[in-house]
Amino acid sequence: xxxxxxxxxxxxxxxxxxxxxxxxxxxxxxxxxxxxxxxxxxxxxxxxxxxxxxxxxxxxxxxxxxxxxxxxxxxxxxxxxxxxxxxxxxxxxxxxxxxxxxxxxxxxxxxxxxxxxxxxxxxxxxxxxxxxxxxxxxxxxxxxxxxxxxxxxxxxxxxxxxxxxxxxxxxxxxxxxxxxxxxxxxxxxxxxxxxxxxxxxxxxxxxxxxxxxxxxxxxxxxxxxxxxxxxxxxxxxxxxxxxxxxxxxxxxxxxxxxxxxxxxxxxxxxxxxxxxxxxxxxxxxxxxxxxx
Amino acid sequence: xxxxxxxxxxxxxxxxxxxxxxxxxxxxxxxxxxxxxxxxxxxxxxxxxxxxxxxxxxxxxxxxxxxxxxxxxxxxxxxxxxxxxxxxxxxxxxxxxxxxxxxxxxxxxxxxxxxxxxxxxxxxxxxxxxxxxxxxxxxxxxxxxxxxxxxxxxxxxxxxxxxxxxxxxxxxxxxxxxxxxxxxxxxxxxxxxxxxxxxxxxxxxxxxxxxxxxxxxxxxxxxxxxxxxxxxxxxxxxxxxxxxxxxxxxxxxxxxxxxxxxxxxxxxxxxxxxxxxxxxxxxxxxxxxxxxxxxxxxxxxxxxxxxxxxxxx
Amino acid sequence: xxxxxxxxxxxxxxxxxxxxxxxxxxxxxxxxxxxxxxxxxxxxxxxxxxxxxxxxxxxxxxxxxxxxxxxxxxxxxxxxxxxxxxxxxxxxxxxxxxxxxxxxxxxxxxxxxxxxxxxxxxxxxxxxxxxxxxxxxxxxxxxxxxxxxxxxxxxxxxxxxxxxxxxxxxxxxxxxxxxxxxxxxxxxxxxxxxxxxxxxxxxxxxxxxxxxxxxxxxxxxxxxxxxxxxxxxxxxxxxxxxxxxxxxxxxxxxxxxxxxxxxxxxxxxxxxxxxxxxxxxxxxxxxxxxxxxxxxxxxxxxxxxxxxxxxxxxxxxxxxxxxxxxxxxxxxxxxxxxxxxxxxxxxxxxxxx
Numbered sequence: 001x002x003x004x005x006x007x008x009x010x011x012x013x014x015x016x017x018x019x020x021x022x023x024x025x026x027x028x029x030x031x032x033x034x035x036x037x038x039x040x041x042x043x044x045x046x047x048x049x050x051x052x053x054x055x056x057x058x059x060x061x062x063x064x065x066x067x068x069x070x071x072x073x074x075x076x077x078x079x080x081x082x083x084x085x086x087x088x089x090x091x092x093x094x095x096x097x098x099x100x101x102x103x104x105x106x107x108x109x110x111x112x113x114x115x116x117x118x119x120x121x122x123x124x125x126x127x128x129x130x131x132x133x134x135x136x137x138x139x140x141x142x143x144x145x146x147x148x149x150x151x152x153x154x155x156x157x158x159x160x161x162x163x164x165x166x167x168x169x170x171x172x173x174x175x176x177x178x179x180x181x182x183x184x185x186x187x188x189x190x191x192x193x194x195x196x197x198x199x200x201x202x203x204x205x206x207x208x209x210x211x212x213x214x215x216x217x218x219x220x221x222x223x224x225x226x227x228x229x230x231x232x233x234x235x236x237x238x239x240x241x242x243x244x245x246x247x248x249x250x251x252x253x254x255x256x257x258x259x260x261x262x263x264x265x266x267x268x269x270x271x272x273x274x275x276x277x278x279x280x281x282x283x284x285x286x287x288x289x290x291x292x
Numbered sequence: 293x294x295x296x297x298x299x300x301x302x303x304x305x306x307x308x309x310x311x312x313x314x315x316x317x318x319x320x321x322x323x324x325x326x327x328x329x330x331x332x333x334x335x336x337x338x339x340x341x342x343x344x345x346x347x348x349x350x351x352x353x354x355x356x357x358x359x360x361x362x363x364x365x366x367x368x369x370x371x372x373x374x375x376x377x378x379x380x381x382x383x384x385x386x387x388x389x390x391x392x393x394x395x396x397x398x399x400x401x402x403x404x405x406x407x408x409x410x411x412x413x414x415x416x417x418x419x420x421x422x423x424x425x426x427x428x429x430x431x432x433x434x435x436x437x438x439x440x441x442x443x444x445x446x447x448x449x450x451x452x453x454x455x456x457x458x459x460x461x462x463x464x465x466x467x468x469x470x471x472x473x474x475x476x477x478x479x480x481x482x483x484x485x486x487x488x489x490x491x492x493x494x495x496x497x498x499x500x501x502x503x504x505x506x507x508x509x510x511x512x513x514x515x516x517x518x519x520x521x522x523x524x525x526x527x528x529x530x531x532x533x534x535x536x537x538x539x540x541x542x543x544x545x546x547x548x549x550x551x552x553x554x555x556x557x558x559x560x561x562x563x564x565x566x567x568x569x570x571x572x573x574x575x576x577x578x579x580x581x582x583x584x585x586x587x588x589x590x591x592x593x594x595x596x597x598x599x600x601x602x603x604x605x
Numbered sequence: 606x607x608x609x610x611x612x613x614x615x616x617x618x619x620x621x622x623x624x625x626x627x628x629x630x631x632x633x634x635x636x637x638x639x640x641x642x643x644x645x646x647x648x649x650x651x652x653x654x655x656x657x658x659x660x661x662x663x664x665x666x667x668x669x670x671x672x673x674x675x676x677x678x679x680x681x682x683x684x685x686x687x688x689x690x691x692x693x694x695x696x697x698x699x700x701x702x703x704x705x706x707x708x709x710x711x712x713x714x715x716x717x718x719x720x721x722x723x724x725x726x727x728x729x730x731x732x733x734x735x736x737x738x739x740x741x742x743x744x745x746x747x748x749x750x751x752x753x754x755x756x757x758x759x760x761x762x763x764x765x766x767x768x769x770x771x772x773x774x775x776x777x778x779x780x781x782x783x784x785x786x787x788x789x790x791x792x793x794x795x796x797x798x799x800x801x802x803x804x805x806x807x808x809x810x811x812x813x814x815x816x817x818x819x820x821x822x823x824x825x826x827x828x829x830x831x832x833x834x835x836x837x838x839x840x841x842x843x844x845x846x847x848x849x850x851x852x853x854x855x856x857x858x859x860x861x862x863x864x865x866x867x868x869x870x871x872x873x874x875x876x877x878x879x880x881x882x883x884x885x886x887x888x889x890x891x892x893x894x895x896x897x898x899x900x901x902x903x904x905x906x907x908x909x910x911x912x913x914x915x916x917x918x919x920x921x922x923x924x925x926x927x928x929x930x931x932x933x934x935x936x937x938x939x940x941x942x943x944x945x946x947x948x949x950x951x952x953x954x955x956x957x958x
Contacts, residue, residue, distance in 0.1 A: 129307045138544070138562070138574065142574050146329060226437075226544070230551060230563050256441065260441070264438070268433075506721065507728065507789075510713055511718075512715055522732070601731060
């Protein structure tokens with residue numbers, strides 16, 4: 001290679017690893033967010049080895065400050081906040097992931113049907129408008145009030161208000177793809193709806209759906225914490241971050257660590273997911289990337 | 293323009309009908325016996341029967357539906373199972389703090405976010421821009437209660453500038469009210485601010501690349517006036533839309549914020565209703581909040597005509 | 606990175622006309638854009654003078670640097686994207702390239718104005734046209750609201766918009782393209798500028814409207830004594846409006862002459878190509894003879910990302926010799942106030958057009 005060009009840095013790296021590095025450099029947010037998420041996933045999986053028993057009462061150790069023995073201090077029952085927070089990672093990740101899958105799947109089905117059948121569209125979009133008018137947290141609270149608390153009910157209650165957003169997104173993609181000349185040609189020449197859906201429409205929904213799913217996941221984790229904080233979420237015996245924080249309310253002034261540690265972990269988790277979402281959106285949709 | 297407003301107004305009717313239907317069928321389509329769930333695990337059959345009667349579940353569904361809709365049309369949101377007071381009465385008692393909190397949050401968020409977004413767009417790709425964008429990413433991620441407790445810890449417990457918790461009604465003087473609402477408004481406003489700052493920046497960036505902005509520069513218009521007079525008004529429609537969307541998020545946030553700051557508003561009413569599983573209250577609040585949201589959206593739609601002359605026709 | 610690039614000697618390009626006659630003097634202007642893929646030399650050493658009350662046309666294909674030249678004069682090169690890297694722009698004794706943004710703002714829209722190509726998007730959609738005209742007046746002449754508004758209505762009448770009082774209260778979307786361009790002219794001329802830069806002002810308009818707008822501009826120019834730099838790719842427009850013409854290619858001037866002289870007696874191969882590519886009606890004498898084919902200029906415009914050591918047109922030029930590839934031609938005088946940047950003018954002009 002000509003290295004005589006004065007002033008220009010000469011790269012000696014091999015082309016392939018160079019391409020990887022370029023990708024990493026251009027997608028810092030995805031890489032950063034994913035690394036944090038991987039770490040959280042590892043914490044969730046390795047919880048039994050990383051932490052002690054999150055449920056063990058130790059009345060003599062009530063409201064202890066963070067120390068060598070109790071890294072994040074203890075709560076009013078003398079339970080180790082560190083262990084509870086570590087185990088809480090599991091709950092948050094499970095809820096975030098489950099809600100994202102459930103809401104995305106149902107939203108996808110409704111959205112595709114709306115995009116294809118005018119009658120379904122007319123009815124479903126009115127229903128979606130109505131659902132979107134109801135504040136998500138209240139809708140979830142109503143569902144939880146009427147049913148026996150369990151992790152599954154929480155997932156369903158959080159997923160339902162997220163469905164309209166996904167459905168609308170899918171519907172708009174379907175409609176815009178449908179109006180493209182080659183799809184109109186396919187429809188007018190009698191290609192079956194199912195085939196058009198699988199061949200042309202579904203592939204176009206994948207990218208926006210993945211982005212949307214990350215946002216649903218982040219929002220679900222926040223909502224679960226909020227619901228548990230209000231006492232309308234995950235059953236109190238399960239150590240979720242929201243439950244830990246909820247218990248810390250009463251003793252906030254003397255034992256702020258009960259709230260801060262799970263709160264910070266919660267913020268980091270949501271931040272990581274949002275970073276991945278933003279990064280994906282930017283790299284999947286170059287039109288918006290320069291704007292947002 | 294009247295036709296436009298009328299059209300928007302009519303469009304709200306089906307939305308409210310769906311909300312009403314949804315809430316009604318939520319109670320009836322829920323698997324299991326809601327009366328038994330509400331009564332709790334150690335309730336006697338007689339107690340469960342009492343709650344069933346209070347919810348009207350003992351009557352035929354069509355009759356329940358008729359009564360429910362009839363009452364709704366008369367502004368009757370139902371009656372609390374436990375206090376036997378009309379939900380409307382309970383709401384009126386708790387309305388002021390929530391309304392003050394919501395308005396204060398809106399003002400705080402808009403007042404900070406729009407200048408942030410405008411400056412970030414104007415100085416795009418500089419340090420200021422990155423700080424604003426960093427804040428907006430962070431603001432989305434940090435939960436309301438964490439911000440709330442941090443603010444209490446720093447400004448009330450450590451610095452002792454503001455009261456820790458509680459609410460002073462307007463009747464006891466506005467200064468007290470503002471002092472009691474300042475931290476809650478900032479805590480609740482953080483995510484909202486992040487949202488508005490972000491959309492303001494994006495919308496301004498788009499507008500600043502328009503030809504008419506170049507025309508304004510070519511006319512010798514000062515930068516400040518280019519940004520505020522020429523660009524911001526053009527960027528307003530998406531910003532106002534997001535302010536409206538955000539207001540809905542705010543409603544959810546109010547419940548949590550009131551719990552953090554011990555404010556006796558609608559949020560407290562909600563939490564009390566959760567603890568007692570007082571479904572009629574939650575049902576009434578849903579309709580009320582949904583109505584508020586629909587009203588806000590209507591106002592937003594109407595405000596478009598102020599920003600964009602093209603919608604006026 | 607050869608340092609041997611020949612820069613056209615400044616003196617050859619300078620008009621020796623009396624100082625008072627020249628209102629705007631551009632010397633060796635270089636404007637570059639800095640992209641991820643490298644430097645784009647959009648304007649690469651342009652020099653010209655504009656006399657008072659004169660109409661000077663700048664002609665060239667899209668991407669040749671005409672518009673960037675205009676934006677450079679206005680000080681409107683987007684700050685982060687590009688920059689004037691060399692040369693001077695002297696306006697009535699003031700050096701524009703070293704003015705601060707605040708100083709430029711006092712000149713823009715006041716003493717030098719600009720009209721853009723796209724009347725549909727160049728007006729602010731949320732402000733009334735009256736307010737947009739009045740704005741210039743209140744900024745530069747300190748008129749109060751009332752007075753500025755009255756003057757704005759006068760300006761609308763001046764650009765021959767019917768019922769100016771009503772129109773002043775309307776928004777751009779209520780006006781046709783032709784009317785919007787009239788409004789742009791009204792904005793540009795509101796403060797009686799000495800120089801009007803018009804960047805393809807009629808390109809986006811209907812053919813029937815184009816002549817109206819051009820005539821309006823010329824008429825107002827005569828009435829107000831404004832000098833015009835008219836940027837166009839349309840030699841028809843040039844023939845009808847210009848006194849002098851500059852032909853640009855790849856960011857450089859290739860030829861400069863009075864309009865009659867340039868059209869009748871082009872000396873640069875590129876100019877000849879441009880003129881040859883216009884469809885023309887055959888004269889009576891030509892009838893009966895075989896039709897001459899419409900000429901086209903073969904090849905592509907060179908990339909402005911690479912430095913071109915010789916003549917930028919050489920790769921597409923039928924007359925090019927080795928020197929053309931290596932040495933940048935100077936803008937030399939060939940006849941009365943006729944300049945061309947070509948090493949082979951003698952050979953080129955020997956061939957009949």
